[in-house]
Amino acid sequence: MADAIVVEDLHKFYKEKHAVCGVSFRVAKGEIFGIVGPNGAGKTTTLEILEGLRRRDRGSVKVLGLDPQKQARTLRERIGIQFQSTSIQERLKVREALTLFSSLYKKQGNVDRAIESFDLKKVENTYFKDLSGGWKQRLMLALATIHDPELIFLDEPSTGLDPNARREIWALIKQLRDASKTIVITTHYMEEAEKLCDRVAMFKGGEVAALDTPKRLIATSMGMNYLSFLSSTVDRTKLRAIHGVSRVECEGETVKVYCADLQAVSLQVFQLAQEQKWKIDAFCFEMGSLDDLFVQLIGGGEKA
Ligand SMILES: Nc1ncnc2c1ncn2[C@@H]1O[C@H](COP(=O)(O)OP(=O)(O)OP(=O)(O)O)[C@@H](O)[C@H]1O
Numbered sequence: 070m071a072d073a074i075v076v077e078d079l080h081k082f083y084k085e086k087h088a089v090c091g092v093s094f095r096v097a098k099g100e101i102f103g104i105v106g107p108n109g110a111g112k113t114t115t116l117e118i119l120e121g122l123r124r125r126d127r128g129s130v131k132v133l134g135l136d137p138q139k140q141a142r143t144l145r146e147r148i149g150i151q152f153q154s155t156s157i158q159e160r161l162k163v164r165e166a167l168t169l170f171s172s173l174y175k176k177q178g179n180v181d182r183a184i185e186s187f188d189l190k191k192v193e194n195t196y197f198k199d200l201s202g203g204w205k206q207r208l209m210l211a212l213a214t215i216h217d218p219e220l221i222f223l224d225e226p227s228t229g230l231d232p233n234a235r236r237e238i239w240a241l242i243k244q245l246r247d248a249s250k251t252i253v254i255t256t257h258y259m260e261e262a263e264k265l266c267d268r269v270a271m272f273k274g275g276e277v278a279a280l281d282t283p284k285r286l287i288a289t290s291m292g293m294n295y296l297s298f299l300s301s302t303v304d305r306t307k308l309r310a311i312h313g314v315s316r317v318e319c320e321g322e323t324v325k326v327y328c329a330d331l332q333a334v335s336l337q338v339f340q341l342a343q344e345q346k347w348k349i350d351a352f353c354f355e356m357g358s359l360d361d362l363f364v365q366l367i368g369g370g371e372k373a
Pocket residue numbers: 083086088106107108109110111112113114115
């Protein structure tokens with residue numbers, strides 16, 4: 070599949086501050102690509118450079134085959150940017166906001182289609198200020214996509230929403246992906262990245278610390294997966310000595326053996342149990358979550 074975005078060795082300085090330090094990644098057409106990371110990791114700066122809103126200092130960036138720095142106007146017609154809800158006038162009605170935004174593009178948007186796709190009919194004559202958080206975010210998505218863009222940038226689309234409204238927004242984002250749109254999304258919610266994104270880049274201190282599908286990130290990260298079983302007879306020191314085991318936790322009868330290679334380590338645990346005559350029950354494999362990986366990778370937060 071062709072790439073919608075190609076970023077190579079991107080750098081950005083704010084005076085002395087090296088905010089983006091040699092970032093490279095590609096986003097395939099039609100995927101939902103997540104960017105996560107702690108505050109100050111360089112996510113917004115990178116996004117703004119891709120959107121043509123900020124100049125880069127070094128590196129190359131192609132978005133839909135265009136250079137956002139030199140071809141920002143052409144690019145603007147083909148990308149959708151979700152702005153913060155604070156940028157909408159309070160006394161604008163939903164339909165009015167859609168009509169206003171659709172007039173900003175050469176290719177005029179279809180307001181009726183947007184109202185239908187985002188299920189906004191029952192609030193079309195409601196003032197923006199009277200909408201709940203979920204409806205506001207729904208409208209912000211509709212506004213970002215009113216001109217039927219190929220690529221959509223969403224900055225924390227579900228922040229502050231309750232779990233139900235968040236799931237509704239996820240469904241709408243998936244609907245956009247199913248309509249062959251490419252979506253780049255920043256989020257602080259690991260569950261969102263895990264459930265929604267095809268691939269995730271974890272930013273740390275202006276660099277990409279990890280990039281892969283959520284499943285592979287979890288599966289290949291060292292020491293996050295574990296074997297769990299019940300036993301009152303195991304010797305923790307002997308378990309810890311098994312090659313490939315990074316940590317052993319015992320709480321009551323529950324034993325957790327952390328390791329990267331679940332298959333190899335479980336074989337050794339069974340052999341040891343046989344030799345030592347340990348009784349073990351309820352044996353199972355447990356995978357870590359993206360949340361665990363985030364804490365493990367990001368740990369220290371912003372680079373000084
Ligand atoms: N206009 C600016 N002038 C000076 N420094 C800036 C500017 N914008 C961002 N920075 C600094 O650059 C670094 C990266 O900021 P950026 O906003 O890109 O991070 P972020 O990952 O988006 O953070 P957050 O999750 O808080 O939005 C931070 O140290 C920030 O303080």
